[in-house]
Amino acid sequence: MGQKKISIREIAKLSGVSVATVSRVINNNGRFSEETRQRVLNVIHEQGYETNAIAKGLRMQKTNTIGIVVPDLNNSFFSDLVEKIESQFFTAGYSTIICDTARDAHKESIYLKMLESKLVDGIVVISGLSEFDSKQLSRRIPIVCIDRKPNAKDIFFIGSNHYKGAKLATEELIKSGTNPVILMGSRESTSSRDRLKGFKDTLIENGLNFDSGSIFQLTNQQDETIDGRRTAIRQLLRNKMMSGISPLGIFAVSDTLAADILFAAHSLYVSIPNDLKVIGFDDSPIARYCYPELTTIHQDTDTIAQDASTYLISAIQGDKVHTDSVKLVDVSLVKRNTV
Structure with missing residues (x-):
């Protein structure tokens, strides 16, 4: 027989x-002695009493639940961070509700309304194509x-120093004897x-030209599938190699794109890092599974995850927190075998 509810x-x-x-003891709210707290908790434990989390959440307007909005869980960097x-x-x-928007603004809007209806205590928004608009929500949520830059000062922003990372990557390619180009998604x-600006500024600082030939950006159609990306990259490599550029240096704005470059290069029998750097x-997990292992810019996801969660929990608990500043987490160059 089941245990009798008390x-x-x-x-x-x-x-x-x-x-x-x-x-007051159950909700940890109000005044009571430690002796009283222990006596009540002992009885609760002995009797197997369980609170109704939904009802308690409705009473206290807290559910101990966090929403995480992410653009693409197929991306190894995002999945690692989440x-x-x-x-x-x-x-x-805290429990979490993870929402993969597939980079769809309409889908993101629907997810935000769903998270709001579920009375989540806070929301983490990761990356995105435009500024985050908190006006999509009808109530104030930390x-x-x-x-992803927010459109309001009361939203905390944290991210890597992407500008510095691009400068580190571009400088390394220049030092290795290349006049690099940048490969960007659609x-x-x-x-x-920020990565494009760091690339551009570094070329100019080193006396190199920055023009339309310095950037290769995939179209929406090319970027829609892996095969589409790799076909476009193969054509880029053919064009550059046929023009006599050797070695060719490419700064890819993500490890996923860099892995596509390596795959395309292998199919064309291009030597890495002799002819292509x-x-x-x-520095997502895929960087260690590439052949050769990928030289990349390391993002400190441990610090980003810890600082983001610490801030959000403090805001949920009503602590005074500063939101009018941008926190940039440092990055570093990880040298492996593709340069």
Whole structure:
């Protein structure tokens, strides 16, 4: 037979305290002695009492739930970051609802309304094509934006120093004897714009020309599938190699694109790093599985995950936090075998 359910009134009677005191102990709210707290908790444990989390959440307007909005979980960098963020919240006693928007603005809007209806305590928004608009939400919810600038000063922004990372990558390619080009995906974002600016400024600082030939950006159609990307990259490599450029240096704005470059190069029997030198960005898990292993820019996802979750939990708990500044996390060059 199942265990008989016990009420708060019965817990109070067995503990020798009032119903109000039991409620304060359960919700950790109000005044009571440590002795009283232990006596009530012992009875709760002995009787197997469980609170109704949904009802409690409605009463207190807190559900111990966090929404995480991410553009693409197929991207190894995003999936790695989400896993670390989820782990931070789990350790702190929060559950998470992970929403993969597939880089679709309409889908993102629907997910945000769903998270709001579920009374999540806070939301983490990761990357995106445009500024995050908090006006999509009808109530005030603590929000952290990672690598996506918000349109309001009361939203905390944290991200890697993408500008510095691009400069490190470009300088390394120049030092290795190349006049590098940058490979970009079809979708722009806060981070991709910063990486492009770092690339451009570094070329100019080193007396190299920056023009339309310095940038290769995939079209929406090319970027739609892996085969489409690799076909476009193969054509880029053919054109550059036929023009007599050797060695060719390419700064890819993500490790995923860099891996596509390596695959395309192998299919054309291009020698890496003799004839082609490649640097990616993210230091995602895929960088270690490439052949050769990928030289890339390391993003400190541990620090980003910890700082983002710490801030959000503090905001949820009502602590005074500063939101009017941008926190940039340092990056570094990881030298492997593609330069």
